[in-house]
Amino acid sequence: MKQASVAFIGAGNMASALFGGLIRQGYAPSAIIAADPSLDCLARAADLGIATTQDNGAAIEFAELVILAVKPQALQGVLAPLRDILLRRRPLLLSIAAGVNIQTLQDWSDKSLPIVRCMPNTPALVQAGAAGLFASPQVSDWQRKQAQSILEAVGTAVWLDHEEQLHAVTAVSGSGPAYFFLAMEAMIEAGVKMGLSQSVAEQLTLQTAFGAASMAQHSDVGPAELRHRVSSPGGTTEQAILSFERGGLKQLFADAMGRCAQRSVELARELGTDKSD
Template sequence: MTASATAALPDIDIAFIGGGNMARSLIAGLVRRGMPTARIHVAEPVPALREALAQDFGVQTHSAAADAVVRAGLWLMAVKPQVMREVCASLAAVATQQQPVVVSIAAGITATQLERWLGGNQSIVRAMPNTPALLGAGVTGLFANAQVSATQRAQAEQVLASAGRTVWIADEARMDAVTAVSGSGPAYVFLLAEAMEAAALEQGLPAEAARTLVLDTVLGAARMLTESGEAPAELRRRVTSPGGTTQAAIETFQAGGFEALTAKAIDAAARRGKELSAAND
């Protein structure tokens, strides 16, 4: 496993197949870092989304995927898992001819499936970004199949690094765990914040104060985790004084099986990723 915080811009044309929120975040990051908009093509069937992409970023937009990939050396597949097979089949002949590096951000769809649907012998990178990519603060797990060259690997990393840090995973079987930990992970934090805010209101705090206290606590804790260099367990130990208020809360969490429940939740998400793969094969 390797991690990277920044990467240079790819020196190729890029085709985004699908122009939804995650594609928009990656496009925004590339444009912000100086990628020429003439080299970014987006296939999006919904006219309103297509027009917004062209207006907001100045990129080249197309209604058909086949038109978007004509000159692209990297294809970023940003469609739902349920339609990925159909979309790949429509592009298989072009993929066989052009031999691009194909990057997929669809949860649960394996590199083997993508390679087969695209006609075989294709360079495939699976990527799992998360929603903080919308702010350029995401993290993406990446897996490359054996056909991906060192240059193509760098190109894929350069695109995903526009949305935040990247982490390479050597074993594709672990990509479902990436999805469960970081892909779905922001929702776990949102759920905790939601529960903390509700509890604050029950304690009698005004709504505005409760929201501010919870959000800034989550933000500050995240900054401490990322900037201090200390392990989460050590940071928790430092703020948990024996016999104090924090210890009372932590002991209540643990008595309710907090750690086991978290592990169970992440396992459920990972298993769902495997189910998506099987359901769409």
């Protein structure tokens, strides 16, 4: 597949994870340009052989794909002055900004522009990200493939049928790493209380989290079956699982993720041009 010329507007954490991943996957640095006011961020990009600029307009002048990687609050100020170039060049806009919906992005640029919205997550920084993507009707098949290959350079990317599903994606994978960090934190603390040193409890917990995720990914059965297989009746694991069940763990997850998705809806409303319910 022909590589699209890509401009990153914002060269911070997520952008550097993405362009770093792209280059590791064989993307030509000469096909990428990064724009950011911060000279430090630009220096990191330049170290990878990427062209850099502090001028967003210059960055998008030759791009087929423009990745909007600034904070949501900065996005309106970024898009408004680029409107004329965007209308003339009509690149694909790929926004990774949390909570800014396509209608709002179009209100800040133009409603005819092709836009893909994406919710990535922080493990993208170590090439183990999980992202949900949604495309506006103006996006072509070739542009969908380009957007997908950008996100797949740093992990897994899945397409969604409805933009509203990005709230659920936020609750599952966007915020999901924090749930696993909390579980690891709790396991390390419990291990230490049982007499392990901090470092031993930490090593065992982290490797167990990695091993369980890896097994679940490579197995042809789901996590529920894998759990049954390691919980023999009368055994030790069964006692732990029964205790989690008595504590209502699944309901706790449903409540926590529901609160997360609800906050995502509220933030989208606060950030957006459409304030209606």
